[in-house]
Amino acid sequence: MKMTKYPYPIWPWQLSQGFPWPRLQFLRTSDPFRLDSGDVLPELLIAYEEWGQIGKGTPIIIFHALTGDSHVTRHTYQDSAGWWDNLVGFGKPIDLHQYHVISLNVLGGAMGSTGPHSPAEDGHPYGGRFPKLSLFDMARAAKILIDAVLGDRDKPLVIGGSMGGMMAYAYAMLYPETLRGILTIGSPIWHSPWAIAFHTVGRQAIMSDPYFNGGNYYLTGAYPSQGLALARMADMISYQSPKSMETKFGRLYQTPERDEFQITSYLRYQGQKLVRRFDANTYIRITEAMDRFDLREGDLSKLRNVPVWMVGITSDQLYPYDEIRQHANILRDAGINVRFETLHSPWGHDSFLVDIVPMGKILRRFLQVMSHAMVN
Numbered sequence: 001m002k003m004t005k006y007p008y009p010i011w012p013w014q015l016s017q018g019f020p021w022p023r024l025q026f027l028r029t030s031d032p033f034r035l036d037s038g039d040v041l042p043e044l045l046i047a048y049e050e051w052g053q054i055g056k057g058t059p060i061i062i063f064h065a066l067t068g069d070s071h072v073t074r075h076t077y078q079d080s081a082g083w084w085d086n087l088v089g090f091g092k093p094i095d096l097h098q099y100h101v102i103s104l105n106v107l108g109g110a111m112g113s114t115g116p117h118s119p120a121e122d123g124h125p126y127g128g129r130f131p132k133l134s135l136f137d138m139a140r141a142a143k144i145l146i147d148a149v150l151g152d153r154d155k156p157l158v159i160g161g162s163m164g165g166m167m168a169y170a171y172a173m174l175y176p177e178t179l180r181g182i183l184t185i186g187s188p189i190w191h192s193p194w195a196i197a198f199h200t201v202g203r204q205a206i207m208s209d210p211y212f213n214g215g216n217y218y219l220t221g222a223y224p225s226q227g228l229a230l231a232r233m234a235d236m237i238s239y240q241s242p243k244s245m246e247t248k249f250g251r252l253y254q255t256p257e258r259d260e261f262q263i264t265s266y267l268r269y270q271g272q273k274l275v276r277r278f279d280a281n282t283y284i285r286i287t288e289a290m291d292r293f294d295l296r297e298g299d300l301s302k303l304r305n306v307p308v309w310m311v312g313i314t315s316d317q318l319y320p321y322d323e324i325r326q327h328a329n330i331l332r333d334a335g336i337n338v339r340f341e342t343l344h345s346p347w348g349h350d351s352f353l354v355d356i357v358p359m360g361k362i363l364r365r366f367l368q369v370m371s372h373a374m375v376n
């Protein structure tokens with residue numbers, strides 16, 4: 001059943017980007033949804049958007065990264081910008097003349113789908129009571145939406161950066177027969193202690209905020225803003241690179257009057273910016289799911305019939321290039337059809353969001369090879 005109106009209260013962090021965007025749609029299921037933890041959600045609400053040749057073109061599913069949402073690109077020039085505006089559009093690498101693009105906010109997310117802000121059975125937001133999630137739970141919830149939108153039409157291609165790519169692995173492992181291939185960008189097949197360390201700092205910062213209140217802060221009007229901002233500041237370091245910081249900031253001070261480095265003011269700014277668009281409880285539940293992710297716990301041979309493209313980013317400090325290449329080799333050794341691609345870019349992990357020329361070339365190559373494979 002499709003709905004057009006968001007049925008829950010709109011929370012302050014959702015307002016900053018004009019949420020709900022005019023073309024946002026919702027799927028509501030009333031079937032209980034069992035999580036890997038054994039907990040059961042009595043219903044699901046999945047927020048999603050569609051673009052391009054809806055119902056006609058080859059479907060492409062795009063999974064977002066940790067703080068992303070379904071708003072990949074704008075629908076019209078009046079619409080607010082999406083996070084891959086330069087890569088998804090008419091005449092762009094993911095060309096809307098050709099493809100039917102679908103993106104959704106993940107289960108546990110902060111931008112429309114069921115998450116800690118949603119009402120529990122007692123009518124109050126789950127808050128700290130929201131159950132722990134896995135990336136496989138998030139992939140299963142995505143499948144419900146994808147089935148509802150596509151029916152038994154064409155098999156989709158699945159694309160994701162960072163956590164979006166990890167979710168693409170999980171999705172391919174669960175439903176290998178239902179997709180044509182996946183492209184993951186800067187996405188490991190398990191989370192390293194290095195990556196877990198950043199999230200540990202982030203969660204600790206949030207939980208130490210006096211306003212966190214065990215995650216039950218929605219109705220108090222006082223948010224754990226400082227904790228979430230600190231979490232983002234730590235994470236932003238991992239999304240950049242020494243070279244990108246040198247190029248963008250050097251050792252310059254913000255202003256002669258203010259005794260603060262440019263990088264310091266930048267991190268502070270990015271921390272505050274996330275507070276305006278994201279939810280601290282979602283940060284906790286999603287980073288836990290990422291940290292626990294290890295594709296090797298499943299049967300890797302299930303991926304044998306799925307073409308897997310993995311992109312390593314040369315300057316990635318969070319999921320280093322060599323780590324992604326090593327993970328590609330592990331999949332290859334397990335008999336999986338893996339193609340490893342290199343995103344040459346100095347901007348660190350977030351290169352896939354900002355370095356659109358090399359990223360666009362990889363996307364075009366992937367789509368060209370996949371469409372050739374479809375014809376033959």
Ligand SMILES: CC(=O)SCCNC(=O)CCNC(=O)[C@H](O)C(C)(C)COP(=O)(O)OP(=O)(O)OC[C@H]1O[C@@H](n2cnc3c(N)ncnc32)[C@H](O)[C@@H]1OP(=O)(O)O
Pocket residue numbers: 064065066067068069083161239248254261262263265266267269350353354
């Ligand atoms: C795949 C997904 O779904 S993920 C969701 C993607 N979105 C995000 O990650 C949002 C967080 N933002 C970011 O990580 C980055 O801004 C990116 C990756 C999106 C864009 O990177 P860039 O274009 O290189 O921008 P950059 O990192 O320089 O940041 C620019 C912002 O910092 C501000 N800024 C730059 N230098 C300073 C400074 N010294 N002091 C304070 N603010 C500064 C700019 O004014 C600008 O602000 P604005 O975003 O409000 O316009």
Ligand SMILES: N[C@@H](CCO)C(=O)O
Pocket residue numbers: 065066067068162163239350
């Ligand atoms: N900067 C992106 C990528 C992180 O992996 C985000 O905030 O989601």
